[in-house]
Amino acid sequence: MPARPTAARPTAGLLPAHRVATTLGALVVPLAVLGAAVALALSWRDTLPNPVASSWGSAGTVTGTSSLTGVLVAMAVPTGTISLTAWLVGMLMGRSAAIRRVTAGFATGLAVFVCGLVVASLAGQRGLADARHAAPLGALPAVAVVAALVLALLVAAAMPGDTRLPATGRVPVDAPRARLAGTAGASWTGVAEFGHLTPVVVIGVLLVAGVGALSRSVWPTLLVAATLALVVVMMWRWTVTVDDRGVVARTVLPWPTVTVPLDEVESADVTTVDPVRDFGGWGYRLGRGGRSGIVLRPGEALVVHRSGARQLVVTVDGAQRGAALLNALVERSRRSAR
Structure with missing residues (x-):
């Protein structure tokens, strides 16, 4: 009978270069995006209505408002938490480049999507006296999704690949084996x-x-x-x-x-x-x-x-x-x- 999946064998951990790349891709880049978004939003404080629009309905009208601080906290907490989680997963479980690329790409993509959407919605409210007059989001969510995917793929592609590590052990005696005919290629x-x-x-x-x-x-x-x-x-x-x-x-x-x-x-x-x-x-x-x-x-x-x-x-x-x-x-x- 097939066995249930077993845990992987112990490992010595990531190489130092991989640890640096994982930290940069899954933690530093997303937090830099978050920091830039917060700084830009705060620089607009005097030109934004108080409170600002924070949610829109299906018809494009404003359905909820919040203080600028509340909007920024709602942006920063999940983004920072998920970035930290992705970084920990990459550091603790990133035994292969594929895992490190997934964690770094996901953290970056999420940060770009959330921060881009919030900043774009605030930019549309600059100069308004009443947040209820804010324009609909329109294509902003779709643009944020595409931007997030593009940057996530770029960060994932920039992560270093696996260092070659030739195996030295023997195949277990009870492992399944096929009979090979000579030296001809088999596939x-x-x-x-x-x-x-x-x-x-x-x-x-x-x-x-x-x-x-x-x-x-x-x-x-x-x-x-x-x-x-x-x-x-x-x-x-x-x-x-x-x-x-x-x-x-x-x-x-x-x-x-x-x-x-x-x-x-x-x-x-x-x-x-x-x-x-x-x-x-x-x-x-x-x-x-x-x-x-x-x-x-x-x-x-x-x-x-x-x-x-x-x-x-x-x-x-x-x-x-x-x-x-x-x-x-x-x-x-x-x-x-x-």
Whole structure:
């Protein structure tokens, strides 16, 4: 029977360069965005109404007001808390570059979205005597979403990759193995996809369309929907290949791609995954013990044990065949290197 996912092996921690990059990407950059937003808003204090508009209804009219201090506190507390949390996750669980990129990108993107939206809404109120006359937000939320995604991707891409760390251990004797015929290249390909969640995605699109219709903000809604569609396409279907290179998992788009070089594979096996219990949801996820996972459905999954106490979990059909071939390729590579 497949085993439940196990925690990754102990690790010595991140290299100093990775700690610096994680601190910069997940903590310093988001807090710098927050600090700049607070400073800019405070510099406008004398030109803003008191109180300022803090919420808008579906018709674009102001439905709530607050003091400038209250608005800034409501912006700063969640942004700072989430940035600190992302930094801690990156420092404590960031055994692979993928995890560090996710935490840094998420923290930066959230800071840009929240701070950008608040600052833009305040900018539109400068010179007003009464906040109730503030103009509708219009396309501001959509622009904030796009800006947040772009900067999140830039920060994630700027994070350093993993230092090469060749594996030295032997494949466990009880691990599955395939029989290789000679030295000819062997490969296995599996597909992981979100097929069973199609109704959920359709409902989500309809909800977005409904919100757009109610708010009468067609173009902002289309922009948000297009951004959401791009994210869904990026994560919807992954092709997983095992061959002499190691393990390569890629989407239908050129990015993202997850690669585990063959010389960094300790071993491979199969497990059973519950997306919510083991990873907190679906998609490209972070799990307990510093694991990363491409989790698109419950059930059978390929587990790749990587040097440096790293672990990649992919929910893919035919995982047993993939694990058996990967272990055989690792053993052959170790023998030829001696």
